[in-house]
Amino acid sequence: MGVRILGVGAYVPDRVLTNFDLEKMVETSDEWIVERTGIRERRIASEDQATSDLAYEATLRVLDRTGMTPEDLDMIIVGTATPDMPFPATACLLQARLGIKGRPCFDLEAACPGFIYALEVARGLLSIDDTYRHVLVVGAETLTKITDFTDRNTCVLFGDGAGAAILTKDDSDRGILSAYLGGDGTLADLLYLPAGGSRRPASIETIQNREHFLKMKGREVFKYAVYGMQESVVRALELAGVKPEEVDWLVPHQANLRIIDATAKRIHLPMEKVYVNIDRYGNTSAASIPIALAEMEDRGLLKPGQIVVLVAFGAGFTWGAIVLRW
Ligand code: COA
Numbered sequence: 001m002g003v004r005i006l007g008v009g010a011y012v013p014d015r016v017l018t019n020f021d022l023e024k025m026v027e028t029s030d031e032w033i034v035e036r037t038g039i040r041e042r043r044i045a046s047e048d049q050a051t052s053d054l055a056y057e058a059t060l061r062v063l064d065r066t067g068m069t070p071e072d073l074d075m076i077i078v079g080t081a082t083p084d085m086p087f088p089a090t091a092c093l094l095q096a097r098l099g100i101k102g103r104p105c106f107d108l109e110a111a112c113p114g115f116i117y118a119l120e121v122a123r124g125l126l127s128i129d130d131t132y133r134h135v136l137v138v139g140a141e142t143l144t145k146i147t148d149f150t151d152r153n154t155c156v157l158f159g160d161g162a163g164a165a166i167l168t169k170d171d172s173d174r175g176i177l178s179a180y181l182g183g184d185g186t187l188a189d190l191l192y193l194p195a196g197g198s199r200r201p202a203s204i205e206t207i208q209n210r211e212h213f214l215k216m217k218g219r220e221v222f223k224y225a226v227y228g229m230q231e232s233v234v235r236a237l238e239l240a241g242v243k244p245e246e247v248d249w250l251v252p253h254q255a256n257l258r259i260i261d262a263t264a265k266r267i268h269l270p271m272e273k274v275y276v277n278i279d280r281y282g283n284t285s286a287a288s289i290p291i292a293l294a295e296m297e298d299r300g301l302l303k304p305g306q307i308v309v310l311v312a313f314g315a316g317f318t319w320g321a322i323v324l325r326w
Contacts, residue, residue, distance in 0.1 A: 003123040004175030005324070006068075006134070006168045009061025010294035011054055012043040012161040012281060017144075019156070026152040033156045034279075038257025042159025042282035045142045050084040052093040054162035054287075055140035059098065061294070062136075062164040070098040073166070074132040076105040077122055079114025079139045079286040081315065082146060083107055086197075090140065111191075112253050112314025113181075114286030115139030115163070116322055119310075120179045122167045138164045139286035146193055148213035157255075159282035163290020174304065174325045178240035180232055181320035187224065191216045191315040225259050228319035230266040233311050236321035237267070244268060246307050248326075249296070253312030254278035254288040263311060275301070285314065302326050 018041040019030035033039055045054065055078055063069065076098075078091040091105035110117035115137065122135040140162035149155045195211035196202055206212060229252060237244060244267035252260045257278055264274045275292050284291060289310050296302045304326060311321040 002170050002175035003126045003167055004170040006166045007062050007066035008165045008290055008294040008297055009058050009065055010163040010291040011057035011061060013045045013049060015044045016041050017044050022156055025149055026155060028152045028156055038278045039282045040279045043161055044144050045160040051080055051082050051140045051142045052084050052090045055094050055138045056097045058138060058162035058164040062166055066166055070100045072134050073100060073103060073136045075103060075135045077118045077137050078107045079118040080107055080141055081109055081111045081285055082141045082143055110318045111316055112285045113312035113318045113320045115289050116310055116312050116320040117181060119322055120181060123176050126167060126169055133168060135167045136164060137167055139290045141285040141287045143285055146214050148210055153218055154214060154216050157283050159284050161281055161284040161287040161291050163287050163294055165290055177323045177325060178236050179322045180236040180239055183316050183318045185316060187317050190220050224317055225255060225313045226262045228313040229259060229263040229311050232319050232321035233263060233267055233309055236323045240323040242307055242323055247309055248306035249308045250274045251289055251292050251308060251310050255283045
């Protein structure tokens with residue numbers, strides 16, 4: 001018995017922040033941002049919107065699309081690095097909004113590959129026995145809440161959004177064919193949020209030092225990201241026994257168009273087979289892949305039987321790819 005994605009849904013906040021808006025905030029230019037990243041604009045959550053609010057909207061959309069109700073969901077996993085609060089889990093807050101008291105719910109923090117990690121965990125749980133039949137997997141982020149809008153090195157990159165998928169058992173040949181996950185915690189300090197946890201609890205000093213905003217050594221992250229994304233795709237394809245030329249769609253984490261280009265080149269995949277929406281949303285971390293999948297569904301790009309490869313890399317470092325037959 002396999003596991004497949006029954007449906008996907010996504011939500012992004014209404015407010016658009018363009019590169020031209022950023023030109024007024026920091027020393028940057030639309031030209032620089034487009035050339036170095038491929039990003040033209042991103043969505044920004046409102047002051048009263050938290051990650052669970054975005055996750056809720058995305059969930060309503062996947063329920064609508066699959067004709068299911070919250071009661072049909074047996075478990076909720078939310079992949080996020082920007083939870084509403086350290087605890088309770090964003091998944092618990094989402095469960096309460098959905099009115100399905102009693103169902104297990106937890107967050108999974110694997111940064112940008114959070115959705116991929118969560119898919120693999122859900123696959124494992126669905127494979128055990130008949131305890132769970134439908135698992136809701138959400139990737140949701142409000143990265144702009146931890147972005148320093150005085151730091152041009154990072155503030156041009158990130159955006160907010162959420163995507164949700166419902167996974168179910170499936171005895172056809174559709175579904176997840178392979179997953180390859182990896183990590184390297186020795187490189188943690190290349191991309192991290194210094195304060196607000198047990199290492200550096202919030203204090204006047206941490207606030208004054210702007211330690212509640214993410215820090216990144218972009219150039220180094222870039223090198224590892226290219227390698228991690230490429231390796232993940234190659235390894236996952238090997239595990240699935242699928243040749244690169246059989247791939248119909250590569251759906252990469254949207255961090256930088258140059259990283260996406262390099263990943264596609266590694267398996268000689270033409271860019272027509274690579275889904276790119278970074279120009280409109282920037283890097284939405286764990287939300288980027290499910291947002292892309294939902295858009296592809298909306299546009300009728302995903303056809304049953306197609307081979308789809310999901311791949312991501314992020315803080316930790318963590319990385320991973322999933323090969324599936326849609
Ligand atoms: N506008 C204008 N100039 C900028 C800028 C901005 N927004 N941000 C940085 N610069 C400057 C730098 O200060 C540097 O100037 P210097 O040479 O005088 O020091 C110059 O541009 C080049 O910086 P560099 O860091 O080498 O640029 P880059 O080509 O590596 O691009 C990133 C920077 C951040 C876009 C790129 O490194 C990247 O995408 N890294 C990976 C980020 C990522 O994916 N993170 C999430 C992982 S999921």
